[in-house]
Amino acid sequence: MSKGKRPTTVTPIAPALEVDDASAVDWSDSADVVVVGWGAAGACAAIEARSAGASVRVIDRFEGGGASALSGGxxxxxxxxxxxxxxxxxxxxxxxxxxxxxxxxxxxxxxxxxxxxxxxxxxxxxxxxxxxxxxxxxxxxxxxxxxxxxxxxxxxxxxxxxxxxxxxxxxxxxxxAVAKGQSGATLYAALRDATLRAGAVAITQASVRRLVRQRSADSQPGAVLGVEIWELPPGDPATLRHAALNRQVARWRTFRPGKAAACRVEAAQIEQQAAQPRFIRALRGVVLSTGGFIYNPELVKANAPHTRRGWPIGGAGCDGSGLRLGQSAGAATQALNNVSAWRFITPPSVWPKGVVVNAAGERFCNEQVYGATLGHELVDKHGGRGWLVLDGKLRKQAMRQCLFGGLWAFQSLPALAMMLFSAKKAATPEALAARIQADPVTLRASLDSASAAARGEHHDAFGKSPDMRHDLGRGPYYALDISIGSPTFPLAVLTLGGLVLDESNGQVLDAAGQRIGGLFAAGRAAIGLPSSRYISGLSLADCVFSGRRAGRAAMAA
Structure with missing residues (x-):
């Protein structure tokens, strides 16, 4: 690594190796279907391909799981x-x-x-x-x-x-999924075990860095024949250290993100120094299921720079490797600028009874909406700056819910910290506007309108349910900073765009809309159900739907 160059955790992807026919490559292994990425989508693709009679190799940069194992399940x-x-x-x-x-x-x-x-x-x-x-x-x-x-x-x-x-x-x-604690690891463990029971062969601590494709002699895109992987030597001390580092990333990513980032860097350096290349032939098809690209700073900067201050969430392998592998074979992409921003303000369940305003003090959204819907409005339409305004009554109720409501620590602790240590307090809307540098007339109008709707004097401007409206006619008032980059209240972000598919079978399409032979994709590496707006559970459900679809189609290719 050259002096002064920032260390990278991103998998290096080479241009596709083009050959006249498969015999030109010294293959070390072969299978009917090769699945790249062993999260939920990859597991579902592997299981489904095996159920159709395919031999399967499933390859993962780490030990499997990816963002699916870290999710809420x-x-x-x-x-x-x-x-x-x-x-x-x-x-x-x-x-x-x-x-x-x-x-x-x-x-x-x-x-x-x-x-x-x-x-x-x-x-x-x-x-x-x-x-x-x-x-x-x-x-x-x-x-x-x-x-x-x-x-x-x-x-x-x-x-x-x-x-x-x-x-x-x-x-x-x-x-x-039923589990003690959060459910992602339990749900993924079931899929991991089912993959192995089905007879798929897992190749872990190996990254796919290049596709092998047949040289095209006409206008049709050349078919994908296999992959080049770079694999860490099994049992080597460096390989064991690599596995331990990834477990530390999962452990520290929420409470010590700096430590997790350092672990990702060290793991990537081990890959660069110790991994060895070999080729695996895909007799029928390759399925790309490597997740999103939130841990690829260059891709995020190029496509969604307005989200860079958010808190990235995903597995360490969410670096866009599947996306870039597809592009190396001429694949089309879509919605790469679509990054889901999660600004959840519930729990506490009474917080949505407050009012969210932008930097000017203007109310901009129905507060009871799902967190990614609120985050989209905040980050994509209002510059990422906003406040949640409560009165003393709502603050007291929220404190009680945080302390005695049986919430998870990741829900209650940030909310308590916001209300106790960083809230801006004032007796009147005008005084609060001065504290948050908003327009006093605008903020007063926002609170008055929401309060009048709570009293039944007119309809709520944003369609808020009557049971979620609250009269904010009396202070004191508290403004909580819900902006992207808030140090007390992190705003999570993840990518949604990916490779364009033939939706009938999950086959990857090129820029002309033609199918790329032997290449399929699933999960968040590709366009799917959650690629416009994220809601909880839709990504994992799409992993099952698109993973099974790709596994079946790859075997039938």
Whole structure:
């Protein structure tokens, strides 16, 4: 590494190796289907390909899991799941699709959306067949993540009046896998074990750095024949250190992000120094399922610089390697500028009864919406600067919920710190405006309008439910900084865009809309259901839907 050059954790990707035919390469191994990335999408692709009779190699830069293992383990499912029924809710695939159109915004076709909803009950049952478990217990309040012992909840905007759709009452569709503690690791462990039981061969601590493709003799894109991997030597001390570093990244990423970043750098240096190359032939197809690119600073800077002050979330392998591998074969991409910004203000469940305002003091959103919806409005439309305004009554209720409401530490501690140590306090809206450098007339008008709606004098300007409105007519007032980059209240970000696919089978398309032979993609490496607006559980549900689709199609290629 040259002096002064910032160390990189990004997998180096080389241009595709073009050959006249497969015999030109000295292959060390072969399989019908080669899956690149062993998170939820890769596991589902590998299991499905094996069930179709394919031999499978699944390759992971670390030991598997990726962002899926670090997630909350929530699967967005509906249409009448057993757990919805047990909890007393009626749901249909059509009602589910009607709601999801508000979130998908045409990023996939209506045909694909409807199939996703039609298949939802069966896909949840398929997950259970792999060893995952779900339950019907629900929390008492809307929340960003259910408390211990609760596993079914409204994980998006289903209860927000303007988002409900037209087909019946809202139904909870967030299905958290049953686990002690957060559920991502438990859900992924079931998929990992099912992958191995199915007979797929896992190659871990190995990164794919280049595709091998047949040289094209006409206008058709050359088919992908296999991959070049760089693998750490099994059992070597450096390899064991590499595995330990990735476990430390998972351990420290929330509470000591600086330490986690240093571990990622050291792990990448081990890869660069100790990994050895070899080629693996894909007789039928390669599936790219490596996750997003939130840990690729250059890609984030080029596509979504306005989100760089956010707190990146994902696995250490979310560096866009699958995206860049696809591009090396001429693949088209879409929505790379779409980064989901998570500004959750619930729990505490009473916080959304306050008012969110931008830097000028203007109210800009319905406070009860899902955190990524609020984050989109804040970051993409209002420069990333905003405040949540509470009165003394709401603050007291929120403090009680944080202390005695059974919240997770990652929910209660930042909220308490905000209210106790960094809130701006004032007796009047005008005095509060001076403290947050907002326009006093605008802030007064924002609070007065919301309060009048709470008193029933007119409709709420943003369609807030009557039970979530609150009269802010009396101080004292407290302003909490909800801006991106807030040191007390981090705002999480993750990427949503990816490779463009033929939605019928998950095959990767080039810029001319032609299928690239032998190349498929799944999960957040590709365009899918969550690529427009993120809601909790939709990414993992899409991993199952798109992973199974790609695994089947790769075997049939």
């Amino acid at each position: 929530v699967v967005y499912a509906g249409g009448g799941t057993p757990y919805q029924t047990q909890a007393g809710f009626k749901d249909t695939p059509d009602a589910m699709a009607d709601y999801l159109r508000h979130e998908v915004n045409g990023v996939v076709s209506d045909t694909t959306l409807q199939k996703f909803c039609d298949d939802s009950v069966a896909n949840l049952a398929w997950l259970e067949a792999q060893g995952a478990r779900f339950a019907a217990t629900m929390p008492d309040h809307k929340t960003s993540y259910p408390p211990e012992g609760k596993f079914l909840y409204y994980s998006g905007n289903e209860v927000v009046p303007v988002c409900r759709g037209e087909r019946g009452a809202p139904a909870p569709r967030g299905h958290r």
